[in-house]
Amino acid sequence: MNEEKIVFIGGGAAGATAALETRKRLRDAEITILESGAYPQYSCCALPFVLGGEIDDYRDIILFDEGFYKEFGKMDLLLNTKALAIDRDSKKVICEGREFEYDKLVITTGSYAFVPPISGLDKISFGKRTFLYKFMPEAKALHDAAAGARRALVIGAGLVGMEVADALNRRGVEVTMIELLPTIMHVMVDDDMARMVTGHFEENGIKMFLGTKVTGISESQDLVSVATDEGEHAADLCILASGVRAETGIARDAGLEVGRG
Incomplete structure (x- = not known):
């Protein structure tokens, strides 16, 4: 039996948390997180506290590194990987130079500064x-x-x-x-x-x-x-x-x- 492929577009708070919760419930699923940014999930709310000196370094607000997702979550976190389009007919996420097939797709793209x-x-x-x-x-x-x-x-x-x-x-x-x-x-x-x-x-x-x-x-x-x-x-x-x-x-x-x- 083929493992179910679940793709998350967005590796911020919603995407990373949802992916980890999915892993708890679906032990055998093939989980992939596509994150357009260069960093794993971090606390956006803590950014001003680094600026103000209450937190020493920006690395301190990263919750889990890539190794955590691979070793403990048994999932692939792909940084600098921007999803460009979704092909719903063929169930694929199109990225630059790559495509990712999915059985289930979760869109957790967050927000942008207005x-x-x-x-x-x-x-x-x-x-x-x-x-x-x-x-x-x-x-x-x-x-x-x-x-x-x-x-x-x-x-x-x-x-x-x-x-x-x-x-x-x-x-x-x-x-x-x-x-x-x-x-x-x-x-x-x-x-x-x-x-x-x-x-x-x-x-x-x-x-x-x-x-x-x-x-x-x-x-x-x-x-x-x-x-x-x-x-x-x-x-x-x-x-x-x-x-x-x-x-x-x-x-x-x-x-x-x-x-x-």
């Missing part, structure tokens, strides 16, 4: 002075850039924006936060808690511009400038923390019905 429609962003290359903050390569790039930075702008006061601002502040960087909504972490905390946290940030030297719309962004050799409806701000670095969107592209392209994720 890039807001700000004038000038299309002329900027992320990773020099302007950064997204979702995955480890982006976090490492910001970490390196922050070593020589004096001032930073954080656009977005959700959870990620607040944690990045706090981490940079702990490093001695002068931080300015810009948030479109009138309160921080709008869907997470009530107004009383928002005022308390905002006050704490301001007491620690973080400038807070709430209810402020960003209208443009530009980079020069030395600075990044952000225009708002209340004035202009300049800094060495700018971090976009405008939330995430579900990565549903490959599922949609395969003809599956998807919502917001």
Whole structure:
């Protein structure tokens, strides 16, 4: 009897956890995890704590290395392997130069950092002075850039924006936060808690511009400038923390019905 082939697209928290749980229940299945990134599952939530110095090294937030999946999970974790398409008729996942047959397919592609429609962003290359903050390569790039930075702008006061601002502040960087909504972490905390946290940030030297719309962004050799409806701000670095969107592209392209994720 042939072993059942189960393929997971995505090796982040959902994919890795689901694959390990599947192994507990299906001892003989042939399990393959296709991960587009260069790292096994790690804690995205811990990235700001490395930036702020509470955790020593990015390697410390990787939950299990490749050997763990092979030795203990008896499954193949393939890094730097991006799934390009799903052929539902032949039950194959198409990657660059390779195809993977499956009996069952689990799509755990996670989310990506949302890039807001700000004038000038299309002329900027992320990773020099302007950064997204979702995955480890982006976090490492910001970490390196922050070593020589004096001032930073954080656009977005959700959870990620607040944690990045706090981490940079702990490093001695002068931080300015810009948030479109009138309160921080709008869907997470009530107004009383928002005022308390905002006050704490301001007491620690973080400038807070709430209810402020960003209208443009530009980079020069030395600075990044952000225009708002209340004035202009300049800094060495700018971090976009405008939330995430579900990565549903490959599922949609395969003809599956998807919502917001």
